[in-house]
Amino acid sequence: MNSAKQSVVAIVPAAGIGARMGASIPKQYLMLGEQTILAHTLDSLISHPNISKVIVALHPEDEFFANLSQANHAKVMTVIGGNERADSVLAALNELSVNQVNATGDTWALVHDAARPCLTQTDIDKLLQSRDHHPQGAILAMPVRDTMKRSIVAKEANSAQVAETVCRDNLWHALTPQLFPCQQLKNNLAAALEQGVQITDEASAMEWAGVNPGLVSGRADNIKVTHPDDLQLAKLFLANIQSV
Numbered sequence: 001m002n003s004a005k006q007s008v009v010a011i012v013p014a015a016g017i018g019a020r021m022g023a024s025i026p027k028q029y030l031m032l033g034e035q036t037i038l039a040h041t042l043d044s045l046i047s048h049p050n051i052s053k054v055i056v057a058l059h060p061e062d063e064f065f066a067n068l069s070q071a072n073h074a075k076v077m078t079v080i081g082g083n084e085r086a087d088s089v090l091a092a093l094n095e096l097s098v099n100q101v102n103a104t105g106d107t108w109a110l111v112h113d114a115a116r117p118c119l120t121q122t123d124i125d126k127l128l129q130s131r132d133h134h135p136q137g138a139i140l141a142m143p144v145r146d147t148m149k150r151s152i153v154a155k156e157a158n159s160a161q162v163a164e165t166v167c168r169d170n171l172w173h174a175l176t177p178q179l180f181p182c183q184q185l186k187n188n189l190a191a192a193l194e195q196g197v198q199i200t201d202e203a204s205a206m207e208w209a210g211v212n213p214g215l216v217s218g219r220a221d222n223i224k225v226t227h228p229d230d231l232q233l234a235k236l237f238l239a240n241i242q243s244v
């Protein structure tokens with residue numbers, strides 16, 4: 001079926017606590033300019049014409065989401081997330097299968113981290129258009145530019161040492177969104193988690209099932225806000241994106 005006719009549901013894992021950020025509140029609710037990180041992320045998905053629904057996976061004790069204006073948007077619905085990111089994504093997929101994925105299963109899941117607020121419409125378009133030559137699904141990714149080192153396991157802080165240089169040929173940074181047929185992603189993610197497989201992104205569940213997801217080159221400013229110094233960078237990137 002022509003990809004233009006297939007429906008796309010965005011899934012936003014937003015149930016983390018942001019431990020590495022070390023803030024007093026979950027990092028997705030930190031301010032970035034005029035809005036929270038999560039609000040910026042939701043705006044980028046809500047505003048895309050080919051995204052019909054946005055399912056946000058929230059921490060069971062989340063007390064912030066209801067205060068976002070985006071919480072009341074017609075496209076937005078919520079589910080309770082799980083202990084790990086993958087569990088939160090699966091919770092959203094399970095919610096979808098109840099009332100969204102039709103018999104032919106031609107609904108696509110576009111999974112995007114709440115912590116990546118600098119996503120552009122152009123990159124969403126690029127990923128959606130990749131379905132015609134990547135019917136198995138694809139992810140936004142960025143080729144590695146630096147020489148990559150693997151460290152010796154450090155015995156104490158600030159004592160890391162190089163163990164080896166890792167060949168960077170064909171090495172990419174996996175970004176999000178990651179785009180897969182709903183039904184296949186749900187089945188593969190559930191099976192992988194059931195087997196205790198370490199799943200840190202949707203592609204790794206699909207790879208576990210023998211799929212080779214497409215790699216779609218994405219913008220370098222689509223960063224995941226993880227550590228405190230990422231906040232200023234995200235502010236700069238967002239201002240740049242909004243100025244064009």
Ligand SMILES: Nc1ccn([C@@H]2O[C@H](COP(=O)(O)OP(=O)(O)OP(=O)(O)O)[C@@H](O)[C@H]2O)c(=O)n1
Nearest residue numbers: 013014015016017018019020083084088114115
């Ligand atoms: N149980 C979890 C853990 C993470 N996430 C989400 O997955 C995304 C990427 O995870 P990460 O950057 O690691 O966020 P946190 O888990 O919050 O960060 P940390 O690991 O520092 O605690 C985030 O938007 C986070 O909210 C989630 O939905 N459910």
Ligand SMILES: C[C@](O)(CO)[C@H](O)COP(=O)(O)O
Nearest residue numbers: 085113174175176200201224
């Ligand atoms: C999904 C992801 O953003 C791709 O790079 C990354 O795997 C998330 O990792 P995290 O440890 O859950 O932040």
